[in-house]
Amino acid sequence: xxxxxxxxxxxxxxxxxxxxxxxxxxxxxxxxxxxxxxxxxxxxxxxxxxxxxxxxxxxxxxxxxxxxxxxxxxxxxxxxxxxxxxxxxxxxxxxxxxxxxxxxxxxxxxxxxxxxxxxxxxxxxxxxxxxxxxxxxxxxxxx
Amino acid sequence: xxxxxxxxxxxxxxxxxxxxxxxxxxxxxxxxxxxxxxxxxxxxxxxxxxxxxxxxxxxxxxxxxxxxxxxxxxxxxxxxxxxxxxxxxxxxxxxxxxxxxxxxxxxxxxxxxxxxxxxxxxxxxxxxxxxxxxxxxxxxxxxxxxxxxxxxxxxxxxxxxxxxxxxxxxxxxxxxxxxxxxxxxxxxxxxxxxxxxxxxxxxxxxxxxxxxxxxxxxxxxxxxxxxxxxxxxxxxxxxxxxxxxxxxxxxxxxxxxxxxxxxxxxxxxxxxxxxxxxxxxxxxxxxxxxxxxxxxxxxxxxxxxxxxxxxxxxxxxxxxxxxxxxxxxxxxxxxxxxxxxxxxxxxxxxxxxxxxxxxxxxxxxxxxxxxxxxxxxxxxxxxxxxxxxxxxxxxxxxxxxxxxxxxxxxx
Ligand SMILES: Cc1ncc(COP(=O)(O)O)c(C=O)c1O
Numbered sequence: 001x002x003x004x005x006x007x008x009x010x011x012x013x014x015x016x017x018x019x020x021x022x023x024x025x026x027x028x029x030x031x032x033x034x035x036x037x038x039x040x041x042x043x044x045x046x047x048x049x050x051x052x053x054x055x056x057x058x059x060x061x062x063x064x065x066x067x068x069x070x071x072x073x074x075x076x077x078x079x080x081x082x083x084x085x086x087x088x089x090x091x092x093x094x095x096x097x098x099x100x101x102x103x104x105x106x107x108x109x110x111x112x113x114x115x116x117x118x119x120x121x122x123x124x125x126x127x128x129x130x131x132x133x134x135x136x137x138x139x140x141x142x143x
Numbered sequence: 144x145x146x147x148x149x150x151x152x153x154x155x156x157x158x159x160x161x162x163x164x165x166x167x168x169x170x171x172x173x174x175x176x177x178x179x180x181x182x183x184x185x186x187x188x189x190x191x192x193x194x195x196x197x198x199x200x201x202x203x204x205x206x207x208x209x210x211x212x213x214x215x216x217x218x219x220x221x222x223x224x225x226x227x228x229x230x231x232x233x234x235x236x237x238x239x240x241x242x243x244x245x246x247x248x249x250x251x252x253x254x255x256x257x258x259x260x261x262x263x264x265x266x267x268x269x270x271x272x273x274x275x276x277x278x279x280x281x282x283x284x285x286x287x288x289x290x291x292x293x294x295x296x297x298x299x300x301x302x303x304x305x306x307x308x309x310x311x312x313x314x315x316x317x318x319x320x321x322x323x324x325x326x327x328x329x330x331x332x333x334x335x336x337x338x339x340x341x342x343x344x345x346x347x348x349x350x351x352x353x354x355x356x357x358x359x360x361x362x363x364x365x366x367x368x369x370x371x372x373x374x375x376x377x378x379x380x381x382x383x384x385x386x387x388x389x390x391x392x393x394x395x396x397x398x399x400x401x402x403x404x405x406x407x408x409x410x411x412x413x414x415x416x417x418x419x420x421x422x423x424x425x426x427x428x429x430x431x432x433x434x435x436x437x438x439x440x441x442x443x444x445x446x447x448x449x450x451x452x453x454x455x456x457x458x459x460x461x462x463x464x465x466x467x468x469x470x471x472x473x474x475x476x477x478x479x480x481x482x483x484x485x486x487x488x489x490x491x492x493x494x495x496x497x498x499x500x501x502x503x504x505x506x507x508x509x510x511x512x513x514x515x516x517x518x519x520x521x522x523x524x525x526x527x528x529x530x531x532x533x534x535x536x537x538x539x540x541x542x543x544x545x546x547x548x549x550x551x552x553x554x
Contacts, residue, residue: 017501018500018501019498019501019502022497022498022501023552026494026553050492050493050508050509050510050524051491051493051523051524052523071491071523072491072493072494073490073491073494073553074493074494074497075493
């Protein structure tokens with residue numbers, strides 16, 4: 001599962017209006033595989049969103065495996081952006097990503113300010129916290 | 144359903160809209176989220192500005208001329224609110240930050256002093272979290288039992304079940320006058336009579352009703368009534384509790400500080416009479432003046448004509464929604480308020496609202512701070528279209544056409 005940040009940036013950059021950007025998000029959402037019903041449970045739910053949002057994350061070989069889903073198609077489109085930014089990357093990389101800056105570049109900054117409704121900020125904060133914790137838990141390697 | 148009959152133009156909405164600076168400055172905006180908060184007419188903005196420009200000082204404290212002017216303005220605002228609600232006496236009005244704080248005041252002051260383990264409070268399935276959580280907190284502290292009036296399929300309350308819930312341990316009925324989620328107006332008079340016959344008190348949450356209904360607390364015969372200024376064309380940060388004078392007189396203070404005391408010494412403190420006993424600290428003075436201006440403004444309109452106009456808008460909207468495939472109106476109780484909740488077969492309400500926003504149409508999605516209600520209806524949430532005095536048929540038509548487009552391509 002890889003998402004092409006350059007392509008997303010180009011497509012969304014070309015969508016001039018807010019409506020066009022929303023339409024593109026719905027299209028991009030089709031690329032997002034649905035979570036199994038078993039993972040769409042309360043334990044994985046991100047609370048405080050006006051749509052259902054579920055997330056699970058774990059580390060394989062120090063790289064983040066991120067799985068996300070929502071019952072809103074616009075939010076699923078946003079989740080593709082989150083995956084494009086963070087999935088499969090190392091904790092150090094994750095902490096260096098300027099996600100808000102990227103959204104602003106795409107003309108989607110509004111989704112972060114209204115994020116109590118869409119859960120985007122809660123998800124990004126959780127990813128960052130997980131990355132910080134992962135770095136802290138990793139035994140320091142001294143020579 | 145036959146189409147609603149357009150009214151004769153008894154109600155001049157164009158002239159009314161001109162009084163709202165935000166609506167004038169943003170003519171393309173279609174604002175249909177009035178249950179969340181309404182916009183403010185110029186009269187309200189002017190009143191607040193005038194207070195700061197001519198009368199600003201702290202109330203009730205100093206002897207200087209300006210302090211008198213401020214105190215007069217603040218106490219006149221209290222009298223205006225009392226008049227608007229047809230309260231017996233201005234001292235029955237306690238200023239609060241809004242509905243939420245007013246309910247917490249009643250729970251913390253009246254509830255903690257009057258209710259005991261085993262006592263029961265009746266709420267309804269329609270309540271906003273603001274009229275649930277303060278009672279849950281009190282119930283947990285005091286060992287009270289909460290009982291809930293259930294819904295009929297159309298979203299009206301099950302009154303037979305309500306009567307069964309009433310018993311010798313029932314001490315309070317806390318009920319909304321107009322549901323912010325599905326628009327139901329419970330039959331308040333009848334419910335209040337029933338509660339009183341069982342010796343229970345009644346708190347009415349008028350947060351939504353204030354902008355639409357004529358509220359007369361003596362006629363209603365409730366015991367407590369609460370509302371927020373910002374939902375009735377007034378400022379944020381101000382609202383009020385009306386409580387019957389004899390009840391208020393027996394209620395202990397709930398917050399301590401300045402303004403609410405008669406005499407303070409370290410061996411003991413005596414408290415002011417109501418309403419000051421419940422208004423600790425410097426109150427939101429300019430906001431109180433703004434709220435009074437809002438009620439004066441609303442009170443000067445032809446209220447029955449306004450109510451008929453709002454109901455015509457609601458009927459036009461529901462008629463249009465019925466013609467759209469895959470749309471269901473949630474809550475069809477007779478006599479409902481000008482607020483329509485919709486659910487969609489194919490689309491998530493959040494996505495629909497997102498596309499409406501792209502056309503500058505403002506609606507609300509979600510559970511509307513009424514999660515127990517949404518769970519009962521087995522809905523993840525709805526899209527809520529809430530109307531008020533300044534909305535127009537053109538706006539309702541713009542919404543319906545944008546909704547038709549959106550649903551077609553979101554399929
Ligand atoms: C019926 C009802 N009760 C209470 C409230 C809470 O009002 P406030 O947030 O102004 O205190 C609201 C606001 O949405 C409401 O609609």
